[in-house]
Ligand SMILES: Nc1ncnc2c1ncn2[C@@H]1O[C@H](COP(=O)(O)OP(=O)(O)O)[C@@H](O)[C@H]1O
């Protein structure tokens with residue numbers, strides 16, 4: 001395999017492993033497992049993030065839809081996840097490979113101690129030659145605690161384990177420069193940096209069983225690439241997709257990575273939902289902080305503390321129009337920060353090592 005990867009995350013969307021009639025596509029799963037086994041045999045560590053619990057549950061039980069959508073999802077996922085993991089376990093066993101079920105919620109990524117605990121669990125599985133099969137724990141994830149979709153979850157796992165590449169398998173060949181179904185549209189093969197007009201040609205429609213859609217997929221991919229991890233979006237329903245991709249012979253979309261960021265910055269980057277305080281900066285400070293140079297956030301550039309925080313909390317940093325500039329760990333609490341607003345020669349509120357620029 002010609003791409004120089006040692007550790008990868010592969011994310012499989014519901015559509016890839018579900019037939020049009022809603023039943024799990026066992027032949028597809030078998031074929032994917034076969035490729036994963038070949039990749040592992042090359043000495044590459046693999047973490048699999050697989051959707052499909054809800055779709056799999058649909059094939060096992062008739063739902064009356066009397067209950068609300070969340071309850072239906074809980075019911076289907078609780079039943080479907082058993083079938084999904086058993087299917088994987090049986091096919092991996094044919095290659096003498098053990099796999100493990102890892103079900104997570106957004107809460108598991110919240111504080112640093114919990115985050116490191118989960119990282120430790122995944123690492124110990126890899127050290128024992130086991131392939132972790134990760135999915136959201138849909139049974140306990142209710143609306144406000146849910147990941148946008150499993151692409152977000154896969155991005156978090158890829159960052160957490162500092163992998164070389166994240167491969168997202170969907171039911172399209174990549175991101176098209178127009179509607180994928182209209183002739184003339186072509187796959188964008190390389191995306192570098194923050195391409196702001198990407199959303200303009202991605203229609204908001206999702207595939208039959210998908211949750212997030214291509215817009216959230218591309219936003220997540222850009223963020224992960226910014227942290228130093230290559231992201232590939234390819235068609236999981238194509239035969240030999242993974243092996244051809246790793247041989248560098250597949251037409252698909254590749255997000256070129258920026259310089260690799262530290263583990264702590266990767267964690268901060270994914271912590272927006274749990275950030276505690278909000279600090280507003282003037283335009284001068286915004287320019288310096290987002291210039292790419294190693295600069296810390298000094299009180300002289302602060303114009304307002306919009307919500308309180310304690311020392312050690314992750315805070316959101318916004319500009320004069322309240323747009324997010326970045327996230328960082330506060331070196332002191334909001335009480336002290338308020339006293340120092342606009343003052344020169346004060347200790348940095350966020351040190352450069354603990355600042356993530358969202359721009
Ligand atoms: N410009 C585009 N390029 C590629 N796919 C697009 C584009 N615009 C919309 N899509 C849709 O996004 C879908 C993939 O997203 P999603 O349904 O979330 O898949 P998955 O279940 O694999 O996560 C495709 O099936 C396609 O219909």
Ligand SMILES: N[C@@H](CCC(=O)OP(=O)(O)O)C(=O)O
Pocket residue numbers: 012013014015050051052053054055077135136138148149150151209210211212213
């Ligand atoms: N956790 C859910 C999948 C949610 C999801 O994001 O699906 P998809 O957009 O197909 O990757 C399940 O297993 O059914």
